[in-house]
Amino acid sequence: MNGSLHSSKVVDIKLKRGPAGLGFNIVGGVDQQYVVNDSGIYVSKIKxxxxxxxxxxLQEGDKILAINGSNLENLRHREVVDLFRKAGNDVELKVLQKSSRS
Structure with a gap:
């Protein structure tokens, strides 16, 4: 990288729902901020x-921006969970990856 301390990138990740769902937990939303002054949805655990x-x-700490094209900005946690439940078997995520990648 060009010496930048905070370089993050947006990627599209397609996942197929398995027997245990998509295999990760989320935190955040306008009603339960996980990051100060940021109501975004973050990956808290990869199963x-x-x-x-x-x-x-997908890594812990990544911010999920959209599910199947639906923007997650300004949604409550439960609304995002409902979007995941209704997303079907093939789920496309738009993700802002944190900068500490190799």
Whole structure:
């Protein structure tokens, strides 16, 4: 990288829902801020053997910007959970990855 301390990038990640769902937990929302002054939705845990772990690109601390094209800005936590529940078996995530990637 060009010496930048805070470089993050937006990526699209497609996951297939498995027996245990998508294989990760989320935190955040306008009603339960996880990051100060940021009501975004963040990945709090990647579950072993889940779709997200098998794919390998989604990491704890990543910010989920959209689910199947639906923007998550200014949504409550429960609204985002409902979007995930209704997303179907093939789920496309727009993700802002944190900068500490190799």
């Amino acid at each position: 072993e053997d889940g779709s997200a772990a098998e794919d390998g690109r």
